[in-house]
Amino acid sequence: MKIDAIIKIVESRRNELMHRADVVEVIDYGAGNPQENRTQEDMVLGKHIKVMLSVLAETGIKGERMYNLYNIITKLNPKTILELGTCCGFSSSYMSFFVPDSKIYTIEGSPNIATIAKENHRFFDLKNISVFEGRFDVVLPELLNKISPIDFAFIDGHHDKEATLKYFRQILPFMSQGGVMLFDDIAWSDGMKEAWREIIDSKQYVKFEDYIKMGAIWL
Numbered sequence: 001m002k003i004d005a006i007i008k009i010v011e012s013r014r015n016e017l018m019h020r021a022d023v024v025e026v027i028d029y030g031a032g033n034p035q036e037n038r039t040q041e042d043m044v045l046g047k048h049i050k051v052m053l054s055v056l057a058e059t060g061i062k063g064e065r066m067y068n069l070y071n072i073i074t075k076l077n078p079k080t081i082l083e084l085g086t087c088c089g090f091s092s093s094y095m096s097f098f099v100p101d102s103k104i105y106t107i108e109g110s111p112n113i114a115t116i117a118k119e120n121h122r123f124f125d126l127k128n129i130s131v132f133e134g135r136f137d138v139v140l141p142e143l144l145n146k147i148s149p150i151d152f153a154f155i156d157g158h159h160d161k162e163a164t165l166k167y168f169r170q171i172l173p174f175m176s177q178g179g180v181m182l183f184d185d186i187a188w189s190d191g192m193k194e195a196w197r198e199i200i201d202s203k204q205y206v207k208f209e210d211y212i213k214m215g216a217i218w219l
């Protein structure tokens with residue numbers, strides 16, 4: 001399917017959800033906003049909040065960032081994709097449309113958000129996506145062993161410096177040679193800028209690309 005047709009399908013569903021008045025009970029295991037300075041303990045416990053579905057539906061990659069994702073994965077043609085941060089399932093849906101023969105494993109901490117993602121995957125009739133519910137640090141160890149080698153990893157949740165570096169180091173040994181790790185929101189906070197700098201300084205890659213808001217490394 002052509003990219004314009006895919007965008008039309010995904011964005012019209014997003015638009016529909018953005019016009020609903022539902023409120024969703026969410027457990028947020030992420031870093032909140034850059035000013036919040038949540039502690040590691042706060043993030044392990046999670047914050048119980050109510051969020052408008054319209055706000056959740058708007059979250060996630062679109063526009064230029066979605067094109068970056070498209071360019072990388074259509075060239076790479078990954079068999080196995082890991083995503084940290086499902087949200088409403090729009091990025092996993094895009095990946096599924098872009099590489100329909102891949103198998104996509106995506107993790108979401110908030111059960112009600114994971115339910116919305118699964119509904120969206122069903123709505124689009126996408127059958128190659130598995131949503132795992134739970135905190136990344138809880139779900140990852142078993143999942144990595146089960147699904148490796150991973151050809152493409154998209155890190156798009158828990159935008160905290162230490163957490164991002166931990167996921168980088170944890171996932172790296174399970175990546176295939178020639179695989180790609182894509183990090184979203186690398187300029188979201190000072191901590192995320194530092195995390196991206198440390199990833200680059202690690203030199204554990206063949207090449208990297210800095211897209212300002214996203215960064216990718218080729219292994």
Ligand SMILES: C[S@@+](CC[C@H](N)C(=O)[O-])C[C@H]1O[C@@H](n2cnc3c(N)ncnc32)[C@H](O)[C@@H]1O
Pocket residue numbers: 027028029030031059060061084085086087088089090091092107108109110113134135136137156157158159
């Ligand atoms: C930016 S959104 C993901 C957007 C999605 N990738 C897209 O582009 O459509 C990040 C998601 O990660 C989840 N999340 C954040 N920190 C998490 C953690 N430590 N464990 C599990 N889920 C987490 C949040 O609940 C949120 O839904």
